[in-house]
Every structure is written in structure tokens, then in C-alpha cells.
Amino acid sequence: MQLSKRVWFLRVLAVALSLGMLASCGFRRKKYENPITKDTQQPDKVLFDKAVKDLERNRFEVARLTLQTLINTYDTSEYLAKAKLAIADSWFREGGAHGLAQAEAEYKDFILFYPTLEESAEAQEKVCMIHYRQMEKPDRDSTHALKAEEECRNLLVQFPNSKYAPQAQQLLRNIQEAIAEGEFRVGDFYHHKGSHPAAANRLQALVDQYPLFSGSDEALWTLGDSYSKMGPRFRDKTGQAYTRIVKDYPLSPYADQAKQKLKEMEMEIPEPDPVALARMKYEEENRTTKSFTKKSLGLFSKSPDVTRAAKSGTPAMERTQPTIPASVPVPAAGAGVTDVSVSTVNDSSTLDSKPDARANPPKPGDSNSPNGQPASTSSSTPAAPAAQAADDTPKNKAYQPVKQKEKKEKKKKNKKSENK
Numbered sequence: 001m002q003l004s005k006r007v008w009f010l011r012v013l014a015v016a017l018s019l020g021m022l023a024s025c026g027f028r029r030k031k032y033e034n035p036i037t038k039d040t041q042q043p044d045k046v047l048f049d050k051a052v053k054d055l056e057r058n059r060f061e062v063a064r065l066t067l068q069t070l071i072n073t074y075d076t077s078e079y080l081a082k083a084k085l086a087i088a089d090s091w092f093r094e095g096g097a098h099g100l101a102q103a104e105a106e107y108k109d110f111i112l113f114y115p116t117l118e119e120s121a122e123a124q125e126k127v128c129m130i131h132y133r134q135m136e137k138p139d140r141d142s143t144h145a146l147k148a149e150e151e152c153r154n155l156l157v158q159f160p161n162s163k164y165a166p167q168a169q170q171l172l173r174n175i176q177e178a179i180a181e182g183e184f185r186v187g188d189f190y191h192h193k194g195s196h197p198a199a200a201n202r203l204q205a206l207v208d209q210y211p212l213f214s215g216s217d218e219a220l221w222t223l224g225d226s227y228s229k230m231g232p233r234f235r236d237k238t239g240q241a242y243t244r245i246v247k248d249y250p251l252s253p254y255a256d257q258a259k260q261k262l263k264e265m266e267m268e269i270p271e272p273d274p275v276a277l278a279r280m281k282y283e284e285e286n287r288t289t290k291s292f293t294k295k296s297l298g299l300f301s302k303s304p305d306v307t308r309a310a311k312s313g314t315p316a317m318e319r320t321q322p323t324i325p326a327s328v329p330v331p332a333a334g335a336g337v338t339d340v341s342v343s344t345v346n347d348s349s350t351l352d353s354k355p356d357a358r359a360n361p362p363k364p365g366d367s368n369s370p371n372g373q374p375a376s377t378s379s380s381t382p383a384a385p386a387a388q389a390a391d392d393t394p395k396n397k398a399y400q401p402v403k404q405k406e407k408k409e410k411k412k413k414n415k416k417s418e419n420k
Contacts, residue, residue, distance in 0.1 A: 029056050034089070034119065036082060044070050044077040051086060060090045081114050085123065092126055100130045121155065121162035128152040132171055137304050138182035145182075145304075149175045153317060169315060173212060176316060177309035180206055180213035191222050200226040200237075201325040207244070209320050212310040214283075217252035220245045224261065230327060237326060239267045247273050251280045279312060286311045 032052045036045060047070040054063035067083045067090075077083075088106030091099045107123040107130075114120055131148035152172040156165055187202035203223040207216055224241035227234040242265075245258040250272030262269050288307045 030093075032056055032086075032089070034082065034085060034122075036079060044074040044079050047073075048079050048083060048086070051083075055086065055090055055093065058093070060094045063090050081110070081117060081119065084110050084113070085119055088123065088126070092130070100134070104130050118162075121159035121164050124151070124155040124159060125162075125164040125168060128155055128168060128171060132175065133303075135175070135178060135304055136302050138178055138185060140302070142179060142182055145175055145179050149179065150319075156317070170311070172315040173311070173313070174306035174309045176210050177213060177306050178304040180210040181215070181304070183210075184213070184215055184219050187219065188222060191226055196226040196229050197325045197327040199223075200230065200234075200327075201323055204326070205320070205323045207241075209316055209318075211248070212313045212315060214308040214310065217245055217249040217254050220249070221254045221258065224258070227326075234326065235265070239265055243267070243270055246270055248276045249280065250277050251284070282312055283310060 032055055035052055036048055038045065047066055051063040051066040051070070054060075054066065064087055067087050070077065070083050071080060074080075084106070088103050088110060091103035091106060094103075104127055107127050110123045111120045128148055128151040131144045131151060134144040135148060136142075136144065149172065152168045152175065155162070155168040156172070159165065183202055183206045187199045187206060190196075190199035190202060200223060203219050203226065206213065207219050207223065210216070213219070220241045224238050224245075227238040227241060239262060242258040242261045245252055245254050246262070247270045249255065259269050290305070290307055
């Protein structure tokens with residue numbers, strides 16, 4: 001029985017690989033999304049149509065050469081924007097790390113040169129998809145996930161009325177589901193290890209930044225347990241975590257346990273939020289399920305599983321900021337140096353008009369002296385040692401050799417006068 005299942009799985013895998021190879025070899029023609037529908041025989045239009053045919057047959061290098069010829073030859077053509085966008089699309093279709101990097105650069109150039117065109121929103125959506133396709137599982141590198149989150153957020157901010165905005169909003173929910181899953185795994189690891197301040201710091205930032213995460217209720221439950229084990233000083237934070245489960249995630253399997261915890265702590269049990277209740281019902285009714293083939297091939301895929309991502313609600317539109325663990329004491333107001341600023345002096349005459357501090361060093365008895373010893377005010381100090389100390393200063397010692405030399409010269413002059 002096990003052998004037959006293994007043979008069946010290998011056959012399915014072979015069929016999938018064969019279909020992928022056929023698609024990559026160019027046997028299936030993929031129609032270009034942005035053709036020029038205008039019926040004309042202008043030479044620039046003829047060049048563009050030729051490039052589109054090469055692009056649809058995966059002859060990407062030939063298509064780019066044709067489009068570059070159009071741009072260089074007809075610099076006043078009405079199809080310049082279309083040609084530049086088609087060059088970016090050719091890199092996007094070619095794929096690979098190099099091709100996607102080139103596509104991102106071309107799309108951003110297009111947005112820079114043509115920010116008011118409708119195609120700019122499409123270019124920004126493609127930039128988001130470039131990083132979305134390169135996302136890895138939550139326990140791996142999150143560089144592309146964070147970059148995809150930023151680019152999709154830029155699309156919603158720059159082009160909020162675009163037809164690509166709803167799709168970008170769902171992509172942003174999927175991306176944040178993967179990012180939040182990675183953060184939850186780190187926080188859960190700290191919790192099981194016994195590093196409760198580190199776990200609480202991670203999980204608190206997670207539930208505050210990504211409330212649409214499918215595992216937010218479990219994250220809040222772990223967060224409350226971490227705070228409870230950090231001592232009675234964090235009793236309020238423990239209650240807040242359990243309260244959010246009851247109020248914002250009423251259908252969660254942890255809701256009844258959270259109510260019991262609040263009852264034991266003698267804290268108020270809140271009523272479920274109707275909006276949160278309706279949202280959870282909608283998510284359960286519209287949750288997507290993975291097919292058997294996707295489950296089988298998921299082990300070989302590097303992409304994250306986002307089937308549990310939210311289908312409604314506004315995703316987080318602010319960047320994640322670094323957080324400080326709750327166990328770190330907050331410094332008192334005005335204690336120590338809290339802000340250091342550096343500014344450029346525009347008026348150079350300040351150095352010429354004001355004296356140089358190095359030319360007037362503080363006196364040994366000054367309260368602002370470097371050694372920090374204040375001047376002695378005792379009346380029992382004899383005056384002679386003070387005068388002797390004044391004579392032994394480096395300034396007086398510097399003049400002693402000069403005085404001795406003058407005395408010797410005077411003696412020589414007196415001897416010469418006596419001899420005469």
C-alpha cells in the first residue's frame with residue numbers, strides 16, 4: 001500500500017515537472033497585457049508590434065533590441081512610454097534573480113518619468129510582485145517579505161484609487177501573515193526557553209503591529225503567560241493580553257480560558273466586540289483550503305503558506321518600529337544626557353572674535369579645572385609655599401635661563417671696561 005502511494009506521488013511530480021518544462025520552453029504563447037490597439041502602419045508602431053510578438057514567444061532579448069531601436073530612432077514617438085514599459089515587462093517575464101532585479105529598476109524608472117500615467121500604478125504593482133514571488137517561508141530570510149510589504153504599501157499610498165489597489169491590499173495581508181508568523185515563532189521559542197522578557201517584547205510588538213494575523217489569539221495567550229511569569233509588577237499587562245482575547249477574538253479557542261484567567265485575577269471580563277465577531281465569522285466562511293497536490297508539493301516549495309491570511313480588514317500601513325522590553329526601566333525625566341545634537345556654524349567670524357579656550361587654561365585652584373579639585377579656602381595655608389609654587393610655574397621657569405644669560409653678558413661687559 002505504501003509503495004503504491006509512493007509511485008502515485010512520483011507520477012504526479014513527474015507530470016508537474018513536465019508541464020513546467022513545456023511552459024518554460026515557449027510552447028505556450030502568453031498574450032501581452034499592454035498592446036497598442038490603434039490600427040496604423042506607422043514605423044514606430046510596426047516596431048512595437050514586432051517586439052510584442054517576440055515578447056509573447058519568449059524571445060526577450062530580441063524584443064528588447066527592437067524596443068530600444070524604437071526609443072533611439074523615434075525620440076518623439078507617442079509610444080515611448082509603452083516601449084519603456086514593455087522593456088520592463090520583458091525582464092519581468094524572463095524571471096530569475098538577474099531578470100527581476102533589472103525589471104524592478106526599469107519599473108521604477110518608468111514611474112519616475114511618467115508618474116501621472118495609469119500604467120505607473122501597474123508598474124508599482126509589478127515591483128510589489130517581484131519581491132512577493134521571492135518571499136521565503138517564515139523560518140527563513142525575511143528580506144524579500146519586508147521589501148514586498150514596503151512596495152505594496154507604496155502602491156496604496158501613491159495610487160489609492162487605482163484598479164490595482166484592492167489586489168495590493170490583499171497581497172499586503174498575505175505578506176504580513178508571513179512576517180507575523182515568523183515573529184510568532186521567535187517569540188514562542190523565547191517563551192519555551194524561559195526568556196519571558198524577550199518573548200513578551202516580540203509578541204507585544206506582533207499583536208500591536210499585525211492584528212489581522214491568523215494566530216493573534218494564540219500570540220496574546222502566550223504573551224499573557226509570559227507577563228504572568230515576570231512577576232506581580234506586570235499584572236496589568238497580563239490582564240490586558242487576556243482582555244484583548246475576549247474582546248477582539250471572541251471565537252478563539254482561547255477565549256474561555258482567558259475569561260477564566262481574568263476571573264482568577266479578579267479583573268473585569270469585557271463583552272465581545274461586534275465588529276470583531278463579524279470579522280471572525282467572515283474569515284471562517286471565506287477561508288481557503290489547500291488541495292492535496294499543493295499539500296504534497298508544499299514541502300518542496302520555498303514560498304510561505306498564506307492560505308490562512310485575512311480576507312478583510314485594513315492591513316497595517318505603518319512601518320515596524322524597534323521596541324524596548326517592558327522589563328527595562330524607563331529613565332527619569334531629565335536624568336542624564338537624553339539628546340545630543342550637532343549643528344554647522346555658518347558664521348566663521350566666531351572663531352576670530354572670541355578667544356581660544358586653549359590659550360587660557362583653567363587655574364589649578366579653579367572649580368572648573370580638569371582635575372575637578374576646587375580651590376582651597378583654608379586660612380591655615382602658609383603664604384610662602386604659595387609664592388614658591390607661583391615661582392615654579394612653567395611660565396616663570398621659561399624666563400630663568402634668559403635672566404641668567406643677561407647677567408653673564410653684563411659681567412663680561414664690566415670686565416672689558418675695567419681692563420680698558
